[in-house]
Amino acid sequence: MLAALARYYDQLxxxxxxxVARPGWCARKVKFVIQLSSEGSVYSIVRDSEKNxxxxxxxxxxxxxxxxxxxxxxxNSSYLLGIDAKGKPERSEKCFAxxxxxxxxxxxxxDSVCARALRLFFETWDVASAREHPAVVAAGDELxxxxxxxxxxTHGGSSESALDDGEIVEAWDKRSAHSDSDDSPVMRCLVTxxxxxxxxxxxxxxxxxxxxxxxxxxxxxxxxAFESYGHEEEQGRNAPVSIRAARxxxxxxxxxxxxxxxxxxxxxxxxxxxxxxxxxxxxxxxGIALGDLGGEGASNVxxxxxxxxxxLQSVAEGKHRARPELDTTFYVAGLAPNAARLSVRxxxxxxxxxxxxxxxxHYRRIAIAHHPQDREYLTPYQLLHSLENPNAKKPTVMSVLxxxxxxxxxxxxxxxxxxxxxALQRTFSSQDNEDKRTKKVSRARVALIKACLLRNxxxxxEEVTVDLNEGRSSTAYALxxxxxxxxxxxxxxxxSSNISGRYFNSACATPGVAFPxxxxxxxxxxxxxxxxxxxxxxxxxxxxxGMIKEDRVSAFPKRLSSxxxxxxxxxxxxxxxxxxxxKEKVGSDSxxxxxxDQPSDV
Numbered sequence: 001m002l003a004a005l006a007r008y009y010d011q012l013x014x015x016x017x018x019x020v021a022r023p024g025w026c027a028r029k030v031k032f033v034i035q036l037s038s039e040g041s042v043y044s045i046v047r048d049s050e051k052n053x054x055x056x057x058x059x060x061x062x063x064x065x066x067x068x069x070x071x072x073x074x075x076n077s078s079y080l081l082g083i084d085a086k087g088k089p090e091r092s093e094k095c096f097a098x099x100x101x102x103x104x105x106x107x108x109x110x111d112s113v114c115a116r117a118l119r120l121f122f123e124t125w126d127v128a129s130a131r132e133h134p135a136v137v138a139a140g141d142e143l144x145x146x147x148x149x150x151x152x153x154t155h156g157g158s159s160e161s162a163l164d165d166g167e168i169v170e171a172w173d174k175r176s177a178h179s180d181s182d183d184s185p186v187m188r189c190l191v192t193x194x195x196x197x198x199x200x201x202x203x204x205x206x207x208x209x210x211x212x213x214x215x216x217x218x219x220x221x222x223x224x225a226f227e228s229y230g231h232e233e234e235q236g237r238n239a240p241v242s243i244r245a246a247r248x249x250x251x252x253x254x255x256x257x258x259x260x261x262x263x264x265x266x267x268x269x270x271x272x273x274x275x276x277x278x279x280x281x282x283x284x285x286x287g288i289a290l291g292d293l294g295g296e297g298a299s300n301v302x303x304x305x306x307x308x309x310x311x312l313q314s315v316a317e318g319k320h321r322a323r324p325e326l327d328t329t330f331y332v333a334g335l336a337p338n339a340a341r342l343s344v345r346x347x348x349x350x351x352x353x354x355x356x357x358x359x360x361x362h363y364r365r366i367a368i369a370h371h372p373q374d375r376e377y378l379t380p381y382q383l384l385h386s387l388e389n390p391n392a393k394k395p396t397v398m399s400v401l402x403x404x405x406x407x408x409x410x411x412x413x414x415x416x417x418x419x420x421x422x423a424l425q426r427t428f429s430s431q432d433n434e435d436k437r438t439k440k441v442s443r444a445r446v447a448l449i450k451a452c453l454l455r456n457x458x459x460x461x462e463e464v465t466v467d468l469n470e471g472r473s474s475t476a477y478a479l480x481x482x483x484x485x486x487x488x489x490x491x492x493x494x495x496s497s498n499i500s501g502r503y504f505n506s507a508c509a510t511p512g513v514a515f516p517x518x519x520x521x522x523x524x525x526x527x528x529x530x531x532x533x534x535x536x537x538x539x540x541x542x543x544x545x546g547m548i549k550e551d552r553v554s555a556f557p558k559r560l561s562s563x564x565x566x567x568x569x570x571x572x573x574x575x576x577x578x579x580x581x582x583k584e585k586v587g588s589d590s591x592x593x594x595x596x597d598q599p600s601d602v
Contacts (some may be wrong), residue, residue: 001347002191002241003217004331005249008274012252015279020255021057023247024176026203027254028061028074029053031147032139034081038113038155040120045139045149053147059172060247063201070099072172073107073162076146081136082127085144096127106175107168114165117153180600189242191249203250207257209270211337218253218342219246258512261287266381266406268602269334269345275352278325285311286330289359291379308377312360326353331408334402346403348410358412360511365451369467369577370443378444386444387422389429390436396420408455420452423577424565428505446573449566457563466568468574476564478552479515480571483507485547486522488579489540493525508568512556529561 021027030437031053035044048054068091070079078084082096100122107115125147130136136143143149162168184197221238240328241249249591256262256272261284263272271290275282286309330352334345337468366378384405387397389552390458404416430440453459463472470479485502490497507514522544530537560568 001333001344002249005252006191006245009248009252012255020251023244024060024173025057026060026251027055028058028148030056030074030150032143032149034149034151036117036121036151036153038153040117040124042133042135045135045143045250047139056150056163060176063204068094068098069104072094072102074098074148077144077149080149081130083130083144085141092188093127106171110167110171112165113155113169114153114162115168118151118162123367157436184243185237185238187240189240189245191241191245195318196244198237198240199243199246200237202246205250205342207254207255207344208335209265209336210268211342212340215575216337216342218260220341264290266402267384267395269402271334273332275328277328281325282330289356291377312363326356328352329390330355334406346406348407350411355410358410361412362409365454366447367466368447368450369384369574371580374443378447380409382444383448386442387419390438412455415452417456419425419448420456421562423448424562427569431501440504441569441573448571449569453563453566464570468578473552473555474567475553476560477566477571478547479511480568481575482544482547484572484575485543486518489522489525493528508560508565510559512558515556
């Protein structure tokens with residue numbers, strides 16, 4: 001993965017040099033600007049108009065854990081002014097002294113106006129009286145809270161940022177190229193395969209959902225248990241990556257995590273993805289294929305549905321193969337927080353055209369009858385979310401199943417068996433709850449069950465269908481349809497039904513125990529309906545007789561296997577969805593037949 005990210009960094013430098021920092025530089029939010037005169041005196045400190053600061057490309061910053069380490073041209077008030085709000089003036093003085101030494105050393109042989117002004121500033125700035133300086137007082141207390149600060153020098157009636165001064169930039173590039181190599185051992189890089197100076201500490205990664213806001217490490221060693229023999233307390237030397245490769249992969253990954261077309265979320269996992277060619281177009285297409293357009297709201301949902309339908313249609317018709325830019329390697333990585341570090345949940349790569357075809361097959365497998373008001377496509381997030389306990393404080397299933405589910409979708413592999421069993425168990429342990437908007441039998445769980453029956457259990461698409469299959473002879477499927485009909489009969493007789501809460505689990509697992517009792521109850525319900533509407537009662541009896549006729553249910557099984565329980569749920573769902581369709585009148589007395597107009601939950 002690191003090698004692919006390092007190559008992607010070189011790709012970005014070639015195709016989008018304005019989007020990533022060149023080697024030795026990084027992107028940071030800047031809150032304040034110190035305005036200097038050409039003589040190095042401070043005449044104002046300006047707050048940026050953006051709430052969190054304006055992003056600027058600045059010299060590569062050090063990774064601080066403890067101690068004093070200064071950054072060049074961009075740092076906080078402790079280092080650039082010698083003051084802060086921490087109440088430790090002695091440490092602030094040490095910080096400023098370190099920054100002064102760094103800047104004077106780098107700019108010693110640089111003679112531009114900005115460079116001279118910076119040297120004069122660090123040589124003349126009085127830390128002892130800094131708090132009383134008019135510019136500091138005018139900037140307010142927020143200046144001391146830790147935001148990044150940069151320099152602007154005014155001369156000849158114009159202002160120039162020190163970050164844009166050509167001579168200063170050149171001086172930093174020279175320093176950056178040799179700053180770490182002098183103290184770093186030369187080893188063979190695991191990423192490039194070439195010998196070079198090895199990075200002791202790797203740059204931080206920002207933007208992973210749930211990770212520390214200040215960033216987290218992808219590579220790091222903080223315990224003897226993780227270190228190799230002979231490399232105790234040597235940090236990155238345990239996994240030698242060159243300084244250049246470490247900066248390359250971290251810059252590329254931070255770019256992916258900032259650009260909305262290159263990442264999305266799957267529970268607590270952050271997905272990042274990119275392509276070797278036509279990266280922007282293919283990454284946007286991949287996001288659409290996952291049902292994500294980077295936003296919320298009805299307009300985006302409608303646009304996603306339309307775009308996803310068009311994409312899957314082109315895949316089905318083979319049109320995407322005519323686009324040569326899809327014949328390229330595509331990468332998908334799943335990252336999750338782990339204290340101050342990141343865990344790599346998965347890393348996949350394959351031909352992008354093949355990935356699109358596999359995604360299309362997945363959507364065909366999970367396609368199932370649904371209410372017209374529901375969304376056409378179920379996203380991977382919705383499938384995993386349906387397996388979570390709604391009363392849990394934080395998701396647990398997504399952490400375990402995100403990797404195997406994505407593998408199944410992207411590579412047309414078997415679905416995780418744990419997902420199938422969890423769909424069954426979550427159905428058995430749930431109840432309809434209007435306040436929480438949860439359903440005992442939900443579309444997402446049944447859709448996942450259907451996909452597993454097709455891919456894992458070898459059922460044919462002509463047997464396990466999208467809509468109701470009235471000609472199917474499966475006993476479990478017929479029993480599921482029967483239970484839905486019994487529920488409808490009770491609702492018609494009593495204006496409500498409670499058999500789902502009382503009998504559904506036993507009917508699905510041990511129909512031989514549940515159905516004799518259910519049929520006795522149904523006989524009483526049909527007699528009640530027949531007193532007011534004989535035609536409707538006759539219609540229900542005919543439907544019931546057809547579902548449990550001899551060639552389908554010769555006897556009620558004592559128990560159903562897990563695969564049969566999935567077929568039971570599928571039959572139940574199909575029969576329920578049949579009630580949403582507009583039915584023709586069965587007879588002159590059938591107009592009172594119950595019609596449900598409430599949309600199902602996901």
